[in-house]
Amino acid sequence: MKKQLIIPDRSVYDNLKICVKEYGSLCALDYFGREISYRELIREINRCACALVACGINRGDVVSVCLPNIPQAVYLLYAINKLGAVSDIIDPYIGENDIIARVEQSGSRYIFALDTIYEKIETLNSKLNVSLLVTASVSDEMPIIMKTGHILKNFGIKKRRSLFMDWNSFISKASPSDRYISAHSTGNTIWAFISEGSDTVQYCKVSNKKFNDFAVYCLDMCGNIEKADRVLAVIPISQAFGICTCIHSVFSVGGTAVILPNFNNNDIDKAILRYLPNVIAGDSGMYRALCERKGFDGEDLSFINTAIMTGQFDDDLKKHVREHLSSNGSICEICELKSLTEFVKAE
Structure with missing residues (x-):
């Protein structure tokens, strides 16, 4: 072994909480030059967890996260794990029918989706029994200058009024053992969505221990x-x-x-x-x-x-x-x- 790192048998969220104590002031996430420290990260995760509870999400519930690599997705995945709920992670860029199929497969009634796939989630909302649907934008957590530029770039583009709660409205609601991170997989490689709509795609659950063990590996x-x-x-x-x-x-x-x-x-x-x-x-x-x-x-x-x-x-x-x-x-x-x-x- 090249390096020895032992993570005790604890939840994914609890593992991060321990890391925050050691690395608090260091940068955990860099998003277009905006540096989010470990302390800020755990604060946003806890805030997100409070908002999830306020929206009625409890231990064992399945929450679909249909977002790309943005800070809100990271906040959500750890917050969901903290509550003992299940993260159903879905690629937002796959087809509409594939998204619907995977939400149906997981049994999720809570959806967090990218705002630019509005038509897909509008269809999803009309076809499934959804209790909560929140949209998030890639610009929400950008540095202020870049966020302003993003707004100006899209100025004048007419947008349909959203029927769904946005991230800021959601987060404003904020007042270890059998938790799970879930992922779709072909069973052979990591590329869960390489064959969209393929019958070989499985829905699998990975326990906290296995997830932490894989990080150590x-x-x-x-x-x-x-x-x-x-x-x-x-x-x-x-x-x-x-x-x-x-x-x-x-x-x-x-x-x-x-x-x-x-x-x-x-x-x-x-x-x-x-x-x-x-x-x-x-x-x-x-x-x-x-x-x-x-x-x-x-x-x-x-x-x-x-x-x-x-x-x-x-x-x-x-x-x-x-x-x-x-x-x-x-x-x-x-x-x-x-x-x-x-x-x-x-x-």
Whole structure:
């Protein structure tokens, strides 16, 4: 083993709470340059948990989180776990029928969805017995200057008046053992939605212990992720690997998860040069794009210490990635990790 990290048998939320005591002033999330400390993160999670209770959500209830990598999604996932409820994590960009099918499958009556998929959730609301539907925007938690720019950019675009509660209205309501994080999976890889509508997609539950154990496994295999390291967390949180490897395991050592919604593999060079991550993680598509980008020419990438690979990688691609990074000054360790599903099955 490259590194020994032991997480006691406690809930996912309780694990984060312990981390906050140790890393309180450090940056937990970086969202378009807005740095959210561990103390601020736990405060927002607790506030979110209070709002969930105010909306009638109790232990054992299923809550669908149909959001990209934005701070509200992180707040929700830990707040839901704190209450002993179940997080049903859904990719907001899959088809309307697939979203409806997955909500039906989980039995959820509480939905948090991205505001830009309004038509999908309007249909969902009309077809299912939904008790609560809240919309969130990618701009809600942006730095004030960027948020203003986002508003100005969309000024004049006529929007239909929303029938649903928005995030600010929801959060204003705010006054360990068998809790769960749930994810959809093909059972073979982490890419839960690679085959949209496929009959092979399963609905699986992962206990707190297994989720925490997987975070330990990720850190153990990578070996050199340290306190205050910056991790480019662009794998969607709707995929188990995205929330556990790129966020939960990072929090366990006091690192910073740099989260971005709507990430495009072709922007990997821009994201790396803007946010200067010590750790990058992705699938073969992202790494192929990385090797093809010309934006790294003449740039110093020595700040990259670790490249995490998940999914199917052939030896040629791994060699190409290693050579491409080293030619730009990064002598990093390349780590291949199992998916959460594979990890659980192997135990």
